[in-house]
Amino acid sequence: MPINYLKKIQLGEFNEEAYTISPSIEIESVIEGFYVFSRETNKDTHLVFNDGFPVLVFLQSCEDTIAVTEENNAFEIKAAWASAGSIKNVYVKYNNNTDQIFIVRFYPSAFYQLFGLDAQYFRNSPIIPFEYIAKDSNFSIEEFFGYNLIEEKIAFVETYVQNSFMKTGIPKTLQNTLDYIHKIKGNSTVQNVSNNAGVNYKWLERSFVKNIGLLPKEYIQLQRFIHAYLELVGSEKVDLMRIAISNGYYDSNHFLKDFKAYTGKTPLEYLKFQL
Numbered sequence: 001m002p003i004n005y006l007k008k009i010q011l012g013e014f015n016e017e018a019y020t021i022s023p024s025i026e027i028e029s030v031i032e033g034f035y036v037f038s039r040e041t042n043k044d045t046h047l048v049f050n051d052g053f054p055v056l057v058f059l060q061s062c063e064d065t066i067a068v069t070e071e072n073n074a075f076e077i078k079a080a081w082a083s084a085g086s087i088k089n090v091y092v093k094y095n096n097n098t099d100q101i102f103i104v105r106f107y108p109s110a111f112y113q114l115f116g117l118d119a120q121y122f123r124n125s126p127i128i129p130f131e132y133i134a135k136d137s138n139f140s141i142e143e144f145f146g147y148n149l150i151e152e153k154i155a156f157v158e159t160y161v162q163n164s165f166m167k168t169g170i171p172k173t174l175q176n177t178l179d180y181i182h183k184i185k186g187n188s189t190v191q192n193v194s195n196n197a198g199v200n201y202k203w204l205e206r207s208f209v210k211n212i213g214l215l216p217k218e219y220i221q222l223q224r225f226i227h228a229y230l231e232l233v234g235s236e237k238v239d240l241m242r243i244a245i246s247n248g249y250y251d252s253n254h255f256l257k258d259f260k261a262y263t264g265k266t267p268l269e270y271l272k273f274q275l
Contacts (some may be wrong), residue, residue, distance in 0.1 A: 001055045001103055002046035002092060003229070009105070010051070010230055016046040021154060027161045029169070030110040034154050035103040037220045043274075045093040048127060051226045052178075052212065052219055054084035054111040056104040056130055058153070064096040068127055071264065079141055080130040084108065084217050085122035089264035092127075102150065104157055109211040114161060115139075118234050119213035131211065137164070155215055173197055174207045178219075186223025187248035190216045224248050227260050232267055233274070240267060 008018050017038035023031040032053055048068075059066070062079040069091045076095070111118045114226075115137045122128070134141050139160055147153050177197045181188070193216060194201050208216045228247035232238065244255035256266065263270050 001048065001050070001057055001105075001259055002101075003049040004040060004046050005035065005101065005229060006049055006051060006226070007233070008037070009033075009035060009252070010226060021150070024158055027158055027165070029167065030114060030161050030165055031109060032105045034109055034150075034157075035105065036150055037101045037103070038096065039098055039101060040194070045091050046094055047270075048083060048087050048090045049226065049262065050083055050085060050087045050126065050222065052108060052214070052222050054082065054106045054108055054122075056106075057081050057083070057142070058102040058104075058130075059094075059096070060081070060098045060100045060102075061215065062141065063100045064094075067093045067095055068095070077127075078130045078131075079145065081123075081127055081128045084111070084121070085126040085213055086222065087126040088261050089262075090127055102153060106215060112211075112213065114165050114170060119210055122213060169213045171207060172175070173199060174211060177204070178212075180222055181223055182245075185227040185247070186220045187224070187227075188220065190220065193220065221258065225262055228255060229259075229262075238267065260268040 002008070008014065009020070014020055019036055021034040021036070022028070023034065058080045065076050065078045066081070068075050068077055068081075071089045106114070108119070111117075112121070113135050117133070131141060133139070144153060144156055147156055177193060180196055181193060187194075190201065190204075194204050197204065204216050208214055208219060212219060214222075225248055228243055228249070231243050231247065232240075235243070240252040240255060244250075244252045247255070249255040249258070259265075259267050261271070264274060
């Protein structure tokens, strides 16, 4: 999702222009949350990032579009998009007067099960038009946009999930491992995570790839980066070494390498871009 909205979710920065609605008890194992954001009108272009939770992002109208720019590609998406996996150097630009963004944030294994997708589906294309998935999973985008109120749209999504999802879950050890990685904000190594879980690396790798669609190392990197990013953009004085070390990077060069990979810019270039 656009990282400016993910930032609000991570920090709990909610108000009347950025708010969350919890899913009903029946589907809380599938959907992490519903989010509504008023578009930031001072800037049309935003970095896209995924912290491990797949999302569906709906524009205000089925006729609204965004332009997606990747490192070596550019394309347009209409109405809604899905994103998951490790997203690097991808930006979206709003082409219409969309005033409001509606985001559905899923637990990864449940998301892939719900839409009948292999967990590696987003490996090479981490952001795609949602219509590619919807047409094969009986989700009517046209019917969704027939509702005007957020409450009606949420009810539509919840009904779809209740009618379509066959609960299977993920291994308890894997869930405990994910919880541990989130708790320590990715500030660890794969070996330490494996030791904490009491499993060997091969089991951990197979479980992550099958259920999450990412390698353990990739998932840890996402958590470590988003927290380093939040510290960077929230700092009055930029101290790259301090930010790097406090978030588990070996040094500032390691952080710079990750930052350039995810954003396509150096930290200082990105901060200027945000102004």
